[in-house]
Amino acid sequence: xxxxxxxxxxxxxxxxxPVPEDFAIVDAPLPEPGDGEVLLRGIYLSLDPYMRGRxxxxxxxxxxxxxxxxxxxxxxxxxxxxxxxxxxxGDHAFGGYGWQTHSAVPxxxxxxxxxxxxxxxxxxxILGMPGLTAYAGLKTIGQPKSGETVVISAASGAVxxxxxxxxxxEGCRVVGIAGGADKCRYVTQELGFDACLxxxxxxxxxxxxxxxxxxxxxxxxxxxxxxxxxxxxLNDFGRMIMCGMISEYNDVEPRPGPSLVAAVRxxxxxxxxxxxxxxxxxxxxxxxxAPLVRSGALKYREDVVDGIDNAPAAFIGLLxxxxxxxxIVKLGDDPSRA
Amino acid sequence: xxxxxxxxxxxxxxxxxPVPEDFAIVDAPLPEPGDGEVLLRGIYLSLDPYMRGRxxxxxxxxxxxxxxxxxxxxxxxxxxxxxxxxxxxGDHAFGGYGWQTHSAVPxxxxxxxxxxxxxxxxxxxILGMPGLTAYAGLKTIGQPKSGETVVISAASGAVxxxxxxxxxxEGCRVVGIAGGADKCRYVTQELGFDACLxxxxxxxxxxxxxxxxxxxxxxxxxxxxxxxxxxxxLNDFGRMIMCGMISEYNDVEPRPGPSLVAAVRxxxxxxxxxxxxxxxxxxxxxxxxAPLVRSGALKYREDVVDGIDNAPAAFIGLLxxxxxxxxIVKLGDDPSRA
Numbered sequence: 001x002x003x004x005x006x007x008x009x010x011x012x013x014x015x016x017x018p019v020p021e022d023f024a025i026v027d028a029p030l031p032e033p034g035d036g037e038v039l040l041r042g043i044y045l046s047l048d049p050y051m052r053g054r055x056x057x058x059x060x061x062x063x064x065x066x067x068x069x070x071x072x073x074x075x076x077x078x079x080x081x082x083x084x085x086x087x088x089x090g091d092h093a094f095g096g097y098g099w100q101t102h103s104a105v106p107x108x109x110x111x112x113x114x115x116x117x118x119x120x121x122x123x124x125x126i127l128g129m130p131g132l133t134a135y136a137g138l139k140t141i142g143q144p145k146s147g148e149t150v151v152i153s154a155a156s157g158a159v160x161x162x163x164x165x166x167x168x169x170e171g172c173r174v175v176g177i178a179g180g181a182d183k184c185r186y187v188t189q190e191l192g193f194d195a196c197l198x199x200x201x202x203x204x205x206x207x208x209x210x211x212x213x214x215x216x217x218x219x220x221x222x223x224x225x226x227x228x229x230x231x232x233x234l235n236d237f238g239r240m241i242m243c244g245m246i247s248e249y250n251d252v253e254p255r256p257g258p259s260l261v262a263a264v265r266x267x268x269x270x271x272x273x274x275x276x277x278x279x280x281x282x283x284x285x286x287x288x289x290a291p292l293v294r295s296g297a298l299k300y301r302e303d304v305v306d307g308i309d310n311a312p313a314a315f316i317g318l319l320x321x322x323x324x325x326x327x328i329v330k331l332g333d334d335p336s337r338a
Numbered sequence: 339x340x341x342x343x344x345x346x347x348x349x350x351x352x353x354x355x356p357v358p359e360d361f362a363i364v365d366a367p368l369p370e371p372g373d374g375e376v377l378l379r380g381i382y383l384s385l386d387p388y389m390r391g392r393x394x395x396x397x398x399x400x401x402x403x404x405x406x407x408x409x410x411x412x413x414x415x416x417x418x419x420x421x422x423x424x425x426x427x428g429d430h431a432f433g434g435y436g437w438q439t440h441s442a443v444p445x446x447x448x449x450x451x452x453x454x455x456x457x458x459x460x461x462x463x464i465l466g467m468p469g470l471t472a473y474a475g476l477k478t479i480g481q482p483k484s485g486e487t488v489v490i491s492a493a494s495g496a497v498x499x500x501x502x503x504x505x506x507x508e509g510c511r512v513v514g515i516a517g518g519a520d521k522c523r524y525v526t527q528e529l530g531f532d533a534c535l536x537x538x539x540x541x542x543x544x545x546x547x548x549x550x551x552x553x554x555x556x557x558x559x560x561x562x563x564x565x566x567x568x569x570x571x572l573n574d575f576g577r578m579i580m581c582g583m584i585s586e587y588n589d590v591e592p593r594p595g596p597s598l599v600a601a602v603r604x605x606x607x608x609x610x611x612x613x614x615x616x617x618x619x620x621x622x623x624x625x626x627x628a629p630l631v632r633s634g635a636l637k638y639r640e641d642v643v644d645g646i647d648n649a650p651a652a653f654i655g656l657l658x659x660x661x662x663x664x665x666i667v668k669l670g671d672d673p674s675r676a
Contacts, residue, residue, distance in 0.1 A: 053603070220598075223598065223599065227598070242598060242601045242602045242606075245598065245599050245602060248597070248599055249599075254596075254597035254599055254600075255597055256594030256596070256597060257594065257595040257597050258592075258594070258595050258598075259593055259595050260558075260561065260580060260595040260596075261561065261583050261586055262592075263580045263608060264580045264581065264610040264612075265391070265610070267609070267610045267611050267612055267615065268580075268608075268609070268610050269607065269608070269609040269610075270598065270601060270606075270609070271605070271606070272598075272601040272602040272604065272605045272606050274602075274605055
């Protein structure tokens with residue numbers, strides 16, 4: 001067991017697209033678990049678009065990461081030392097904190113994981129926050145009905161891949177948008193979307209062809225030019241599930257959005273949501289999704305980057321669409337996959 | 339009784355702000371009521387912002403008015419001749435059609451009015467489509483709660499005046515936005531809004547002062563600069579009731595809207611609606627509102643223009659915010675107000 005806790009700190013607030021110099025990698029002493037706490041050795045760290053907001057320091061729904069602090073993040077790992085009655089050395093658990101190899105966290109905030117039920121990394125992806133995000137957005141805002149056309153941007157990503165598969169199960173025509181031929185092939189051939197469009201191509205004409213009856217539900221993950229191509233094709237009573245706009249998170253000045261005159265004429269609903277507002281849906285989502293993941297009916301793909309030192313570069317790549325599947329940093333050995 | 343039916347036809351589709359030359363005033367023969375129809379002598383014609391969409395010819399939720407046709411409009415009047423069992427000469431009714439002094443319409447589409455219950459012109463305003471619009475927008479989208487701050491644009495207009503009074507009755511802080519000191523004085527002193535801001539002034543700082551706790555619900559009637567001033571002040575979970583954007587209806591190219599990144603971060607709901615989708619709410623609205631109108635607890639103001647020949651100029655004025663209260667054209671004598 002190492003003597004130190006390797007951490008990534010926020011050194012400087014990014015101005016536009018983050019650069020490696022915005023982050024500092026340091027070795028700190030191993031944290032000491034207090035009463036009721038657990039020392040967790042991290043195995044996988046989740047990297048997610050929301051983190052761009054946390055390090056920006058701007059007013060948002062969550063407290064920003066301060067300069068010099070460990071960057072926020074969710075971790076699965078293994079208990080090294082426990083001062084909580086329900087956790088024991090060697091237990092696998094979800095709920096470690098931050099871009100660091102070790103964390104001392106209250107046992108009350110940890111969830112035990114059974115590596116035999118599903119790979120522990122899925123607690124960061126399809127059976128974790130991104131999966132619940134897809135479910136909550138569809139259930140509370142999009143409400144797609146059989147026969148409707150659903151368009152999903154960042155379709156090969158952690159949220160989009162789940163959203164599209166769930167909409168297919170509702171009987172919808174599902175059109176993905178992703179970056180490049182490889183991702184699009186995966187989205188149609190593996191995930192079973194009806195079509196997938198490369199956003200680097202001529203999106204207007206491609207959407208016209210792939211969604212000839214217009215678009216009823218748009219699961220928005222990216223913003224930018226993709227949003228401007230989808231918006232005019234929304235049908236009357238169309239719903240825009242505003243999950244994220246990753247392509248605009250690095251803008252220094254906000255970009256204009258589409259004219260809202262169409263929102264009046266077509267009775268559109270454009271609604272944002274944050275998964276943490278819908279934690280109450282977690283049990284029903286897991287009851288539905290976990291068996292489908294085990295049976296292989298719900299598919300997922302992980303993009304695993306090795307080592308905490310590579311977290312900043314991987315995160316920058318995420319903001320540029322370079323990852324292919326749920327982006328995860330491997331922090332240490334995974335004995336459950338030996 | 340005149341021998342002719344005086345009509346306003348659409349001569350040319352307006353390019354931008356309509357001009358008098360877009361309209362033609364003609365005398366046609368009196369229409370002949372068919373079986374089950376009624377010949378109605380119009381007394382009041384309602385002029386409403388939605389008509390700008392009808393004469394534009396663009397794709398919308400309703401069939402556009404074709405060139406050479408009478409422009410769509412709602413009329414209250416008096417039965418001249420009836421070929422429908424339930425209507426008799428002299429009856430007052432709502433449901434006449436178009437910018438014209440007379441119309442032959444199916445009795446099935448007419449609603450009898452009792453001039454003793456309320457002035458018949460209110461069937462075009464506070465007890466008609468505009469009143470129901472205010473009610474439906476608040477009930478189905480805004481859902482304001484006691485203590486919340488509600489901002490209403492075009493606050494002295496037919497819809498805004500009702501929306502604000504209803505929100506006050508829910509216990510909200512209600513801030514109106516209107517054009518000029520006279521309208522603002524009316525909105526606060528007569529309608530009882532907590533504040534009213536002149537959109538020709540410094541709206542940003544005025545909103546800051548009038549809505550110090552931010553804005554929870556925005557009843558959008560105007561768009562443009564007002565929308566851009568209100569949007570950044572919406573609170574988390576804020577709702578934008580997209581009723582209309584009159585200041586942009588004459589744009590040849592759509593103007594950009596606000597960045598939707600805030601819709602994600604703040605979980606905003608931006609939703610359009612059309613009153614005709616909510617006709618089922620009419621009975622409950624009238625049951626609530628009619629007694630309040632009779633008692634004077636719900637106030638309204640009409641801007642009555644005399645004579646069908648003045649309809650085009652009055653409509654152009656409506657699009658420029660020149661009317662003060664519900665805009666109505668008097669088509670002929672009103673014996674109920676004698």
